Amino acid sequence: MNFACLARQAFDAEAFGLDFFRVTRLDYARLGPELARLRAMPRVMADARIAASDREADLFLQRNGFRKVCIQIRYGRDVPPDVATDCSPGDTAENRLPPGAVSRHVDNLVYDRFNLDAAVQKAGRDRFQTAWIANSLASPVIRKVYDGESFVSFKLEGREAVVDIVSVLVHRRGVGTRLMGRVLAAAARAGCARLIVTTEAENEPACRMYEKNGFMPEAHFSRFHYASTGADAPETRFA
Incomplete structure (x- = not known):
């Protein structure tokens, strides 16, 4: 068609x-x-x-x-060139999560757009999220940083690093901030000038974390x- x-x-x-x-x-x-x-x-x-x-x-x-x-918010921030020296490398293209971890991340992504749509049943959105997370973790061109089983995956697109997935399983322990620091360091090492992430406006904890780490809203969708x-x-x- x-x-x-x-x-x-x-x-x-x-x-x-x-x-x-x-x-x-x-x-x-x-x-x-x-x-x-x-x-x-x-x-x-x-x-x-x-x-x-x-x-x-x-x-x-x-x-x-x-x-x-x-409503989704696209956040962005500059990548300081010297931030690469502030964190250990830590980024990898490999999947370092143990078997069974993907299901914990599926349960963690409660603010994504399919979870916010009451017409989408749990089985369908779980299949989508399972495939999305598994593909992101397995892709050799998507970089990952880890803190225990929490992770951020991101792509290098020219002079920008674009976040694919952020999933923090341990809350209010500084894990999100550590992960974003490692992503910034990886972006700096790759010569990126900007770091971009998009999240749902309904995800207030994520919005607070991004703004705490120097991100500013750039667009709303x-x-x-x-x-x-x-x-x-x-x-x-x-x-």
């Missing part, structure tokens, strides 16, 4: 066990008919991310059956989800 404004997401589709699409272009004249075709499909899920200030896109998506599930099992089943819950 060819779309101009929607792109099928193979990773998400496999995790949820249905067709999953993402809105990639806000061309309303084309997107409207494409969403009508989407609604006619037997089992489908879709998502969209827009600037939180884009009222026109917000209303358009809601009129076409999307639900706003959360609204996240939307759409779900359908076909025209005869207007109310959907994903397995």
